[in-house]
Amino acid sequence: SAVISQKPSRDICQRGTSLTIQCQVDSQVTMMFWYRQQPGQSLTLIATANQGSEATYESGFVIDKFPISRPNLTFSTLTVSNMSPEDSSIYLCSVSRREFSYNEQFFGPGTRLTVL
Amino acid sequence: AQSVAQPEDQVNVAEGNPLTVKCTYSVSGNPYLFWYVQYPNRGLQFLLKYITGDNLVKGSYGFEAEFNKSQTSFHLKKPSALVSDSALYFCAAGGRRALTFGSGTRLQVQP
Numbered sequence: 196s197a198v199i200s201q202k203p204s205r206d207i208c209q210r211g212t213s214l215t216i217q218c219q220v221d222s223q224v225t226m227m228f229w230y231r232q233q234p235g236q237s238l239t240l241i242a243t244a245n246q247g248s249e250a251t252y253e254s255g256f257v258i259d260k261f262p263i264s265r266p267n268l269t270f271s272t273l274t275v276s277n278m279s280p281e282d283s284s285i286y287l288c289s290v291s292r293r294e295f296s297y298n299e300q301f302f303g304p305g306t307r308l309t310v311l
Numbered sequence: 312a313q314s315v316a317q318p319e320d321q322v323n324v325a326e327g328n329p330l331t332v333k334c335t336y337s338v339s340g341n342p343y344l345f346w347y348v349q350y351p352n353r354g355l356q357f358l359l360k361y362i363t364g365d366n367l368v369k370g371s372y373g374f375e376a377e378f379n380k381s382q383t384s385f386h387l388k389k390p391s392a393l394v395s396d397s398a399l400y401f402c403a404a405g406g407r408r409a410l411t412f413g414s415g416t417r418l419q420v421q422p
Contacts, residue, residue, distance in 0.1 A: 196357070228409045237401065238355075238412045287354060289409075299345055300410055302355040 197222060197290050199303035207309045208278055215274045216306045218288030223268035226291040228300065229261070233284045241286075244271040278310045313338040315404050317413035324392045325421050332387040332416045334402030343405030344385040346376055349415075350398045358400075361385060372396070392420045 198221040208214050218227065227244040242250040242263055250263035265271040275282050288303040314337045324330045336342055346358040359370025366378045376387045385402060397420045403410040 199354075226409075230409075237414045238410075240409045243409060289355075298405070299357045299360050301357060302347075304354040307352075 197224060197292070197301045199288060199290060199301060201286075201288055201303040201306050203306060204304065205307040205309075207311060209311055210279055212278055213274055213276045214278065214308060215272050216286055216288075216308075218271045218273070218303055220269045220290050224290040225268075225293050226300075227265060227271045228289045228291075229263060229271070229273045230287045230289060230302075231284045232287060232305070238287065241273070244273075275308065278308075280310045283308055283310045313404050313406055313411050315402050315411055315413035317400075317402055317416045319416050320414075321417045321419060323419045323421065326394050327391050330389050330392040330396070330418065330420070332400050332402075332418060334385045334387065334413055335383050336385060336402075336404050337383065338404050338406075342378075342383075342385075344376075344378065345403040345405065345410065346370065346374070346385075346387050347401045347403060348398045349401065355401065358387070392418075394420050394422050396420050 200219045202217045229241040230238040231241055232238045240253050241256045242252040244250050244263050244265040246265045260276055262274045285305045285307050287305045289300040291298045291300045316335045344361045347355040349355050358374050359368050361368050361378045369375045374389050378385050399415050399417050401415050402413040
């Protein structure tokens with residue numbers, strides 16, 4: 196497994212502002228992902244964070260709204276830009292040691308975001 | 312596109328009784344299937360996975376899951392439920408990039 200930490204654990208933000216969430220892993224991993232879990236709902240993949248190149252976004256998510264960085268194999272950030280109340284969610288970082296689809300992912304504790 | 316369905320929003324079971332949380336899947340090719348559990352205010356924890364081989368997969372905390380190819384199901388089971396098993400359970404399928412999750416099933420174990 197992997198030990199994953201996220202900062203902040205929670206935040207309350209004003210509409211129109213931006214928040215950057217950090218994800219730190221205790222060892223090098225191949226794959227890093229960002230998911231969103233809206234209240235009472237399942238997880239939806241936002242993007243795959245690629246080291247040294249632009250993130251790969253899923254349908255419905257764009258770089259201007261959710262810029263992602265991954266400077267190395269243990270760290271990534273997700274920014275939620277120009278926030279609105281609809282962005283209130285739990286944002287989860289996950290990692291996988293290899294890129295194959297049969298490898299389990301390990302999740303961070305999540306960042307609970309409330310936008311007023 | 313692949314999909315995962317969890318037909319029950321909530322499952323209630325008495326402590327000590329067996330429990331089953333249902334999951335069906337639709338994938339092309341070989342299915343890679345996972346179960347995760349989410350406790351309140353915590354991230355997801357990996358329970359078990361099916362890649363190939365034995366249809367009965369054993370995982371953490373006494374949970375197991377039965378893969379049934381003909382019924383495209385991957386139900387989570389435990390012979391004797393504990394109150395501490397009360398949580399939100401997600402079934403997921405491995406994909407090209409990341410996991411596709413079901414909608415989740417809340418398990419409530421009553422003392």
